[in-house]
Every structure is written in structure tokens, then in C-alpha cells.
Amino acid sequence: MDGTYLIRTFGCQMNEHDSERIAGLLMADGMRAVDEVESARVIVLNTCAIRENADNKLYGNLGHLKPAKLANPELRIVVSGCLAQKDQGEIQRRAPWVDVVVGTHALPHLLELLRRSERDGPQMDVREHTETFPSALPAVRLDAFRAWVSISPGCDNACTFCIVPLVRGPQRSRSVGDILAEVRGLAARGVVEVTLLGQNVNTYGRDVSDAGSSRTPLFAELLRQVGRVDGIRRVRFTSPHPHDFTPDVIDAMAETPAVCEHIHFPLQSGSDDVLRRMRRSYRRERYLGWLERIREAIPAIAVSTDIIVGFPGESDLDFSQTLEAVDAARFDSAYMFQYSPRPGTRAASFDEQVPKPVVQERFDRLVELQERISTEAGAALVGETVEVLVEGGDRKGRSTRSRTRTNRIVHLADRLDPGSFHEARIVAAAAHHLTGELVPAPAASTS
Numbered sequence: 001m002d003g004t005y006l007i008r009t010f011g012c013q014m015n016e017h018d019s020e021r022i023a024g025l026l027m028a029d030g031m032r033a034v035d036e037v038e039s040a041r042v043i044v045l046n047t048c049a050i051r052e053n054a055d056n057k058l059y060g061n062l063g064h065l066k067p068a069k070l071a072n073p074e075l076r077i078v079v080s081g082c083l084a085q086k087d088q089g090e091i092q093r094r095a096p097w098v099d100v101v102v103g104t105h106a107l108p109h110l111l112e113l114l115r116r117s118e119r120d121g122p123q124m125d126v127r128e129h130t131e132t133f134p135s136a137l138p139a140v141r142l143d144a145f146r147a148w149v150s151i152s153p154g155c156d157n158a159c160t161f162c163i164v165p166l167v168r169g170p171q172r173s174r175s176v177g178d179i180l181a182e183v184r185g186l187a188a189r190g191v192v193e194v195t196l197l198g199q200n201v202n203t204y205g206r207d208v209s210d211a212g213s214s215r216t217p218l219f220a221e222l223l224r225q226v227g228r229v230d231g232i233r234r235v236r237f238t239s240p241h242p243h244d245f246t247p248d249v250i251d252a253m254a255e256t257p258a259v260c261e262h263i264h265f266p267l268q269s270g271s272d273d274v275l276r277r278m279r280r281s282y283r284r285e286r287y288l289g290w291l292e293r294i295r296e297a298i299p300a301i302a303v304s305t306d307i308i309v310g311f312p313g314e315s316d317l318d319f320s321q322t323l324e325a326v327d328a329a330r331f332d333s334a335y336m337f338q339y340s341p342r343p344g345t346r347a348a349s350f351d352e353q354v355p356k357p358v359v360q361e362r363f364d365r366l367v368e369l370q371e372r373i374s375t376e377a378g379a380a381l382v383g384e385t386v387e388v389l390v391e392g393g394d395r396k397g398r399s400t401r402s403r404t405r406t407n408r409i410v411h412l413a414d415r416l417d418p419g420s421f422h423e424a425r426i427v428a429a430a431a432h433h434l435t436g437e438l439v440p441a442p443a444a445s446t447s
């Protein structure tokens with residue numbers, strides 16, 4: 001297909017990565033990316049379903065696109081991703097100007113669907129099973145120096161608040177050989193950082209066996225092997241589940257120099273009662289115990305987390321236990337969410353939904369506490385010299401945004417090449433970023 005495309009991505013890293021695959025497919029078909037709605041022939045909204053505001057955003061965006069479609073019937077509007085899988089026919093009922101609805105398992109069929117829509121009108125493919133791993137598709141990577149690598153999309157858990165298992169299906173692990181081949185290929189093209197993606201990386205491998213043996217490949221082993229790939233200097237992964245976490249992962253992290261000193265470890269709630277009703281099978285003490293062991297083995301580690309406020313039935317006491325846990329855990333950063341009932345999930349039908357003003361008030365208190373802790377954790381780094389990887393300039397081109405191994409953003413006044421490593425001394429800290437000064441590399445010896 002000739003022409004231009006524009007992709008808007010909502011939601012998580014898995015979705016960002018799917019967008020790279022969508023771009024890869026369109027590009028391989030001869031199209032090129034543009035930034036403006038007005039100059040795009042194909043517009044893809046790659047959607048997220050995790051919270052209600054994600055739904056509202058999609059229908060808002062579609063509303064804005066209607067005049068463009070009326071003015072230019074050649075324009076193709078595509079809705080992909082988790083909301084496409086969730087809402088299916090509802091999308092074209094509410095927005096009949098959408099040409100293609102393509103679910104999470106149907107991405108490889110995108111081009112075919114686009115072509116059919118030109119000939120036969122609106123198309124939808126929301127099949128329930130994946131035949132091809134998205135990783136088998138071409139990709140246009142967002143950055144030249146870092147890449148996401150999907151290892152086990154899907155989730156076999158059934159956290160009662162979560163829509164992911166419904167829209168992404170059961171976990172499907174890729175083989176170790178396949179993953180390593182992708183990482184080696186990326187390294188050969190200059191990628192220095194990879195992030196391994198799975199809804200629950202600890203259970204990676206449960207559903208496959210190692211080539212040539214009947215052994216289940218383990219996440220810890222995968223980490224070590226990815227860490228050994230020549231040229232890969234930083235390995236990240238997201239996310240482990242506290243329930244399935246195992247000490248061999250801590251050992252692999254501690255013993256593999258490329259694995260970054262950062263872990264995203266979703267707590268969700270500090271109340272055992274709420275955790276039970278969330279069907280998260282660890283308890284607060286066990287979670288904090290893991291943190292202690294991780295920090296003992298990797299003292300420099302930074303920990304981030306996810307927390308939900310206002311889960312159905314959350315009492316004042318439950319919430320105060322979340323505050324206590326957050327205080328005890330001293331997270332470097334936290335993604336905090338107000339509970340949002342998702343259709344089809346167990347918790348959506350629980351009694352005792354917490355009233356919005358109560359949720360808001362609790363949420364504000366939690367954010368305030370965490371901002372204080374994040375700022376303190378940042379302040380403790382002032383004066384230290386750390387390795388940073390440059391990600392790019394800020395929007396106005398005045399400074400450079402870089403990232404520490406511990407996943408903190410560091411702003412630098414210098415203009416530096418994306419993908420380059422430097423040493424920076426931290427001179428100031430805020431809750432969400434640090435400010436640094438370059439430490440000049442030692443002069444090369446002239447003797």
C-alpha cells in the first residue's frame with residue numbers, strides 16, 4: 001500500500017512494542033511514518049484497556065478523527081490492541097468510521113485487513129488465539145540503541161481486578177533460542193540495552209521446553225544468557241510477580257553484570273485482606289521479606305512498584321496498612337492507580353465499591369507519602385557519580401535526558417548523542433528526576 005501512516009500508542013511497554021511491529025508491517029509494505037493527522041493515509045490507535053480512562057480516551061480520539069474521515073474517505077482508521085480485543089464490534093457500532101478493528105492476536109493480519117477494508121468496507125479480526133508471535137514480524141524500533149524483547153506475552157494469573165488475561169490470553173513463552181537470536185541480532189545492529197517483557201516474567205518457560213531436552217527453561221537462566229550477549233550492556237525486565245519470585249532470580253541479577261540494578265515489583269496493596277481478595281497469593285510480610293533479600297544481595301538496587309487504591313471493600317484500616325507498607329518498603333518510585341472496575345473481571349461485581357471521594361482522598365495521601373520518599377531517595381544520590389545512558393534531547397533541545405542503571409532520569413546541560421554512555425555527578429534531586437553534571441572521561445595517556 002502506498003502512502004503514510006501515523007500510530008498513536010496508549011498503555012504499557014507491551015503495547016509500545018506492538019506498535020513497533022505495526023510500524024514494521026506498514027513500512028515493509030512501502031509506507032512511511034508522518035507526525036500529522038492531516039498527512040496520514042492510515043491512522044492506527046493502539047489501545048489499552050487496563051483502566052476506564054483508557055476507554056474514554058479511545059472514544060474521545062475517535063470522535064476527533066471523524067471530521068478527518070468525512071473530509072477524506074481514503075483515510076483508513078485502525079483500532080488495535082487491548083481495547084480492540086475487549087470491545088470488538090462495539091467500536092464500529094459507536095464509531096462506524098473505523099475501518100479496521102484488529103485484536104491482540106490478529107496483528108499479523110493487519111495488512112490483509114486494510115486491503116479488504118478498501119474493497120469490502122469495515123473489517124474486524126478479534127480471534128482468540130495467536131498463531132504467530134509478534135516477534136516474528138518486522139519491527140521499526142523507536143530507538144536505535146535500546147529495544148524491547150517480548151519473552152512471554154499473556155498471563156495465567158487471575159488477579160481479580162485485571163483485564164489483561166481476558167484481552168491478552170494465556171501466557172505463551174518463546175524459546176530461549178528464539179529470544180537469544182533476537183537479542184544477538186539487535187546487538188549486531190548497535191542496540192546496547194534490552195528490556196525483557198512479559199506479564200509475569202517469573203513464570204517464563206512454564207509452557208515450553210528447552211530445545212533438545214524436556215527441561216523447562218527458567219527466567220534466571222534466561223537473564224544470565226541474555227546478559228552474556230556481546231554488546232548488550234544493560235538488561236532490564238518487567239514485571240516479576242511477588243508470588244512466583246524465586247531466589248535464583250536474585251542470584252542471576254547479582255551475578256550478571258549487565259542486569260541493571262532495578263526491579264519493578266508490584267505490591268498492589270499493603271493489606272493482606274485486600275491481597276487475598278485481589279487473588280494475589282503473597283502477603284505483606286512475605287513481600288517485604290523479598291525486598292530485604294533483594295537489597296541484601298544487590299545493595300544499589302532501586303525498587304519501583306504498582307499500587308491500587310480503593311479496591312472494593314478497602315477499609316480505612318486496609319488503606320493504612322498500604323501506607324505502612326509503602327513507608328516500610330521505601331520504594332524509589334511507584335505507579336499509583338485508583339481502582340477502576342473492568343468489565344468481565346471478578347472484582348467488578350464485588351459489593352462495596354469504595355466511593356470516589358474516599359478513593360481520591362486516600363490516593364492523594366498515598367501520592368504525597370510516596371513523593372516524599374522518592375525525593376528523599378533521590379537526594380541520597382546527590383554527590384554520587386553514576387553511569388548514564390543518553391536517551392535524547394528535551395523537547396526544546398536545551399538539555400539531554402539520560403538514565404541511570406537504577407532507572408532514574410538524569411537531566412544534563414550538555415548535548416550528547418542518544419545511545420552514548422557517560423559518567424555523571426548528581427547535583428540535585430526532585431521526586432521524578434535528577435540533575436547531573438558530566439564527569440569528563442580521564443584524559444588518554446600520551447606516553
Ligand code: 5AD
Pocket residue numbers: 050051161162163266268306307308337338339340341342
Ligand atoms: N484498576 C486500577 N489499576 C489497575 N491495574 C490493573 N488493573 C487495574 C484496575 N482495574 C494496575 C495494576 C497493575 C498495573 C499495570 O495497572 O497496579 O500492576
Ligand code: SF4
Pocket residue numbers: 155156157158159162163164165199200241
Ligand atoms: Fe494482571 Fe495479575 Fe496478570 Fe499482572 S499478574 S497481568 S496484574 S492478572
